[in-house]
Amino acid sequence: MKLFVKYKHDYKKIVVDVQDVHKTYQETKVPVKALQGVSIQIEQGEFTAIVGPSGSGKTTLLNIIGGLDRPTEGRIYVDGTELSTLNDNQLIDFRKTHIGFVFQSYNLIPVLTAKENVEFVMLLQNVSKDKRDARTQELMEAVGLGDRLHNRPAELSGGQQQRVAVARALAPKPAFVLADEPTANLDSASTANLLDIMARLNREENMTFVFSTHDQRVIDRARRVITIEDGKVLSDLRR
Amino acid sequence: MGGIYKTVNRLSDELYVYAQIDDLRRLTDVPFDGAHEIAMLVDKFDQTDTIAAALQRELSPWKVETYKQISPDLELFNSQIRINMIIMTVIFMLALIFGIINTMLMAVLERMKELGMLMAVGMNKFKVFIMVVLETIFIALIGAPIGMLLGYLTTIYLNRVGIDLSRWSKALEEFGMSDTVRPNLNAETFITIVVAVVITAILASIYPALKAIRLKPVEALRKI
Incomplete structure (x- = not known):
């Protein structure tokens, strides 16, 4: 596979390479073809939105890119590793070190403070306490919550919780961050704020973001919009 | 005749007569330094059979009998209590597991x-998996001392006050039992049960823990 492509007079690393992926669900008697031959490449530093109506297959694509689900056919390389070569436990470890997740409903652990939620993945990676503390502080400040380290999720607004979730996703220094409808539960002020933070992290840290969304506010900010319909890529626009 | 006695045991009231030993010896021709029966108490209840067998070898032609032979109903009563205990323990453990x-x-x-x-x-x-099992162990470790304390206090209280069974005193007299029951706590039983409870708790956590690791993250995340 190609790890680098020439793009805008610059060699960029390919973080995600999806090659002719099909996914068929056999849950009922009639098989559901969620993805029918999707091929996309996402380069380092991209700020990409995957859009499409519900049932288009965008969530399936996101799950497959994130190593949460496996394709029926086709190959996915993340950061140079082909995901189908990993067994279930290796895949869990791979996700831990390579992929940051932001979920629609934040999914913070309610009994832990914001700081502990961010630290959690680093704990799983056996990062030393000093490094964890420094990284947590840095990330919480980056998402504008440097003063809310010791608050529990219930004491934070939805927008703040989602910012903690972004900090958590970034904690293990992943190859890219995958966000499934990150703004679906947020008001417009929180959405703008969250997008500002993610755009800044993208610009300043060269962090790659991939969203699934049908929120126009997010689509407007994305620098690349991939539209999925009926399990196929309908359009792929860079701007 | 000196008098008529009455105990809680009607059976013994009807069976036994108390008399001066010298009067009896005169009547039965037993010599003054002799006896026709010797009762032995052993320390360990379950050793009666072995001790009886050993004594029999030494004391032949005298006849050595255990309480089981002299009074088989006592043995029946005993084993019934033991079986009842086992059944009760199993029921409690099942309730605990569920x-x-x-x-x-x-x-x-x-x-x-x-x-x-x-x-x-x-x-x-x-x-x-370990997380779910550990959670169960913590719950058991919090619950066990509370249960132990409550059980201990209840037993002490009932031992002092006694469980009043006087409503059935007539029936109990037939079996030679008192109409007040005073429960006793034996350290060995107490510790065995506590250990059994903790082990049962850990075993019972395996199913939920397996259930947890069978979850697929994609499906689990979609649940509300």
């Missing part, structure tokens, strides 16, 4: 999303 499975299954199903998230961000199945 109680714990129910509690932990709820804890797992309620937190499907959380567990799905943990597995998505990289917590492996082994750690999730």
Whole structure:
């Protein structure tokens, strides 16, 4: 596979390479073809939105890119590793070190403070306490919550919780961050704020973001919009 | 005749007559320094058979009999109490197992999303399994001392006050039992049961823990 492509007079690393992926669900008697031959490449530093109506297959694509689900056919390389070569436990470890997740409903652990939620993945990676503390502080400040380290999720607004979730996703220094409808539960002020933070992290840290969304506010900010319909890529626009 | 006595045991009231030993010896031709029967008390209840057999070898032609031979109803009564205890213990342990499975299954199903998230961000199945089992152990470790204390206090209280069974005193007299029961706590039983409870709790947590690791993160995350 190609790890680098020439793009805008610059060699960029390919973080995600999806090659002719099909996914068929056999849950009922009639098989559901969620993805029918999707091929996309996402380069380092991209700020990409995957859009499409519900049932288009965008969530399936996101799950497959994130190593949460496996394709029926086709190959996915993340950061140079082909995901189908990993067994279930290796895949869990791979996700831990390579992929940051932001979920629609934040999914913070309610009994832990914001700081502990961010630290959690680093704990799983056996990062030393000093490094964890420094990284947590840095990330919480980056998402504008440097003063809310010791608050529990219930004491934070939805927008703040989602910012903690972004900090958590970034904690293990992943190859890219995958966000499934990150703004679906947020008001417009929180959405703008969250997008500002993610755009800044993208610009300043060269962090790659991939969203699934049908929120126009997010689509407007994305620098690349991939539209999925009926399990196929309908359009792929860079701007 | 000196008098008529009455105990709680009607059976013995009807069976026994108390008399001066010298009067009896005169009547029965037993010499003054002799006896026709010797009763022995052993320390360990379950050794009666071995001791009786050993004595029999030494004391032949005298006849040595255990309480089981002299009074088989006592032995029956004893083994019935033992069987009752076992049945009760099994019932309590079953109730405990279902109680714990129910509690932990709820804890797992309620937190499907959380567990799905943990597995998505990289917590492996082994750690999730251990997490659920550890949670159960903590619950057992909190519950066990409270239960031990309550059980201990209840037993002490009932031992002091006694369980009043006087409503059935007529029937109990037939069996030679007092109409007040005073429960006693034996340290060995107490500790055995506590250990059994903790082990049962850990065993009962395995099913919910397996349920937790069988969750697929994608499906678990979608649950509300």
